[in-house]
Amino acid sequence: MTLHMVKLCVGADDVGDLEAWQRRLMTRHPAPLHHTRMVPKQIDELLDGGSIYWVIKGVIQVRQAFTDIRVIDDRNGQRACELVFEPELVAVEPMPKRPFQGWRYLKPKDAPADLKAGRGGDDIPPDLHAKLKEAMVW
Template sequence: MVKLCVGADDVGDLEAWQKRLMKRHPAPVHHTRMVPKQMGQLLDGGSIYWVIKGVIQVRQAFTDIREIEDRGGRRACELVFDPELIAVDPTPKRPFQGWRYLKPAEAPADLQADKAAQDIPPDLHAKLKEAMVW
């Protein structure tokens, strides 16, 4: 699943937001109105890929997806994540609303801790990647 991380300027903002959430919850959560139709696949090793400033930068594994009622009594959803943020190969992503499913073959690869690309700011890395012509 791909989701815009609205209001975050960098991965540090996402991390700080989730740490604040974990003062009230045992794990990071995100509330949304729609319940994913592909819930089974998401819970079977799936992740949410966060788009920050137009670039997919990190992912988090799903630990649970709960159907809940919002304050108005309407059906809603609580997405629960593993707290670990895993850096991925920065990949440009155009703006969109809500969330989108991401085919496994299209998911950005995880960055290894020793990979030199981590030294390049994600937005620059994404622009370089976009400019590459094979």
């Protein structure tokens, strides 16, 4: 059964910051990846069509499909993890998300839908879009 992950994109002000960070990373690696000290217990479910949903400035804004999750040893010989993603960032319906540490699993039924191109309102900032949606006026 597919499972997703939600993670804070610390230090990013917008999706452009995430894109730039991943472009720089891809000069040294063939695909975007993220190192984390903790190893997910449900790797098989995440790799069964799962994505990471990035929270930027308190709002889930984009997702990336997982291509691999590697258990590695870090520089200190401790068990760690590399989350490897598809390069494409897929815009999703903005969804507010309170701060948290680490990551959270996300069931497919609870995941925000992908934004469809040409729907209108694409020029609205994601945080405003999320507030309008939360107030049920969008």
